[in-house]
Amino acid sequence: MDEKDLGSDLAKVLIPEDRLQAKVRELAAQIDADYAGKDLLLVGVLKGAAMVMADLARALHSPARMDWMAVSSYGSGTKSSGVVRILKDLDTDISGRNVLIVEDIIDSGLTLSWLASNLRSRGPASLEICALLRKPEAVRTEIDCRYLGFDIPNEFVVGYGLDYDEKYRNLPFVGTLAPHVYGGTAG
Numbered sequence: 549m550d551e552k553d554l555g556s557d558l559a560k561v562l563i564p565e566d567r568l569q570a571k572v573r574e575l576a577a578q579i580d581a582d583y584a585g586k587d588l589l590l591v592g593v594l595k596g597a598a599m600v601m602a603d604l605a606r607a608l609h610s611p612a613r614m615d616w617m618a619v620s621s622y623g624s625g626t627k628s629s630g631v632v633r634i635l636k637d638l639d640t641d642i643s644g645r646n647v648l649i650v651e652d653i654i655d656s657g658l659t660l661s662w663l664a665s666n667l668r669s670r671g672p673a674s675l676e677i678c679a680l681l682r683k684p685e686a687v688r689t690e691i692d693c694r695y696l697g698f699d700i701p702n703e704f705v706v707g708y709g710l711d712y713d714e715k716y717r718n719l720p721f722v723g724t725l726a727p728h729v730y731g732g733t734a735g
């Protein structure tokens with residue numbers, strides 16, 4: 549899919565493909581340096597982090613393990629409540645491992661703070677967070693995101709893993725939706 553084929557559903561391209569790819573390579577270089585000589589386990593959060601996880605993992609020079617979790621946060625509409633349910637747990641015992649959570653986006657931060665404390669309780673050697681995107685509301689949480697791609701405005705974004713009603717995950721860029729798609733109110 550091409551940036552020129554926006555169709556009428558997307559309002560604009562917020563982060564084009566080349567900037568995403570350059571940032572992911574930059575994050576991978578930092579991670580390579582920080583984990584040199586150590587075993588690394590990447591934990592991707594399904595489904596939104598699928599794209600950033602795949603590209604980040606391939607951009608790393610050192611071998612890493614990969615595992616996945618799927619969580620759903622209960623809440624009304626598009627707001628997360630912080631009450632999180634595990635839909636798919638890790639296959640890996642993370643005790644004693646260097647774990648890096650790979651997330652698509654931090655909004656309120658409630659999902660990630662629950663996930664981090666859940667994984668921390670399993671006794672990893674270390675636990676850090678890599679998030680591709682962060683919205684302004686996240687400043688109110690105490691999430692220590694060591695590897696961050698982009699701070700973005702408080703708009704609903706899709707593409708590069710992120711969906712609206714399960715659509716648009718396959719776009720190679722991050723864009724904002726036209727108001728007619730979501731009924732005019734962003735979440």
Ligand code: XMP
Nearest residue numbers: 628654655656657658659703704705710711
């Ligand atoms: P919290 O508020 O717990 O929520 O940090 C994070 C999760 O909310 C979803 N989310 C979005 N998904 N476009 C999306 O496709 C967005 O703009 C957006 N904002 C939040 C996402 O699942 C994320 O993991």
Ligand code: MG
Nearest residue numbers: 593596597652
């Ligand atoms: Mg997500």
